[in-house]
Amino acid sequence: MNARMVSAELLKLRRRRGLLWWSLVLCVGIVTVVYTILEILHLHNPARYGPPGGIGGLQGSIIGLSLAGSVAAILVGTAAGTADVSTGVFRDLVATGRSRWALFFARVPGALLFFLPIVTLGYIVIAACSVGLAGSLPAPTAGLILRGYGWIMLVTGFDLILALGFASLIGSRGTTIGVLIGWQFLAAPLLAQASLLGAARKVLYSGAFDRLIPRALFTDQGSPLLIHTVAGAVIVLLGWIAVALGAGAWRTATRSA
């Protein structure tokens, strides 16, 4: 893997206009629209609708961005993981003599370089609105905003890598999107509620994210799902990343070209 290969991966994604626009809509557009509507409501009827900013506004919009950002991450990750195979260019890349492992691992920083600036843009909107539109509410401190930013980067970056790895394994973008969205928004929450599974639920990464969310932002948060230590949460996330990247790399190395 080298900088030129990473740059090539970035180019492939950057030029996909549909992907770029959907990522912007999900990560920037939604929060912008929501803040705009809330501010209009607040200006129209301040007694009924409080200011959209402040710590509460930051809290809600971080959760919103993490959900919309996860969907965008899945779209981007699956595109990055399957683009070469679906177009048939994978064969030509392998025929250059470049290692298949290098071809796979160049996708990861390429996709992150494409996606994380978009999420950052969305977060800048959130941060600006939570401070600028705080009104009479206490505005979040810089430290709090930065911790929220770190968490958003963690969640969306993780989802992106997971999608990229599994898309490289499966080879079909549509299938991977369906499976991951179904898992993320349906199966995983159901499993998290299934007490029958007991401590086995510790392997669900949603619990790990709950554990790592900035406590100062979510003071009313109950105990995170069965994850009792930060180290445990980190291990769960690293485990998922290792499995996804390992599976994707293995399939890329063994796939018939």
Place this chain on the structure above:
Amino acid sequence: MTVSADGALAVETRGLTTRFGTRVAVDAVDLRVPRATAFGFLGPNGAGKTTLIRTLLGLIRPTSGSWSMLGRPMPQERSIALRRVGAIVEEPKFHPHLTGRENLRIIAAARETAADARIPGALDRVGLTPRADERVAKYSMGMRQRLGVARCLLADPMLLILDEPMNGLDPAGIQEFREMVANLVQEDRTVFLSSHLLDEVEKTCEHVAIIDRGRILMQGQVSDIARTGQPTIRIRCGDPDAAAAVIRSVPDVRQATREDDTVVVVLRGEAGSTNDGLVAELNRQLVGAGVAVFAIEPERVSLEERFLELTSRLEDAG
């Protein structure tokens, strides 16, 4: 088992076999592709051409046998050998949402740093510079073929492996392609050209191998292969019936048949031999019998006829 690094050969295989389950796609192939030549790789559809190319490039693992590319044993030194190999396998594929130039950047990034600087020259050489900044989705099949060749040139290749490169090219494009292959060979590059278009291979290549059902049936210089059928001469003369009767009495004549004002004579000589002595004897006999001889010439057997003869023989045997 490895093949020794022979600097005179661009590609050498020994007993190369690729099976898919019980089906043998490439069957104990011994192939020798000399350097700095245009080498035609002929075979009907499904003969195993593309499978052999994929095997050579290390895209699929062979079941047995060994091979080398540019003197490097494969797959041990695959990455080194492929640095100087450019290949199109089946039809060239690209990212349709990227421009031609951007698609070349994608492949150049996987090659050495110098490959980036070769992009303008490669586009120029295939005549795509004016359209290089259009999206590939808008390219015709012929333009994609050209872009595929440009992509090969990014390697500054000593060996180009082109699988059916003339598909989609118009007559002018085919002519330009022939000239480009000739120029590449003049630059001491080897062009391995897989095709089912026999006429094009005959016009473009000096060496050829014929493959069918995974087996190499014949390989060598195009002129030799075209000549290696039964030695045949055509005698145009004043009285073909009388001439045929005279010729049949000569011991080393296998067959003599009349075709209009010509007698087609199949000789017993070695395949590819000139049979000068026998031809002179026939001429003497005809003149002695009072037959006016206007012309004697060897019958040209085209590569196509030879190819059909070889592949149909295999079909009959099968």
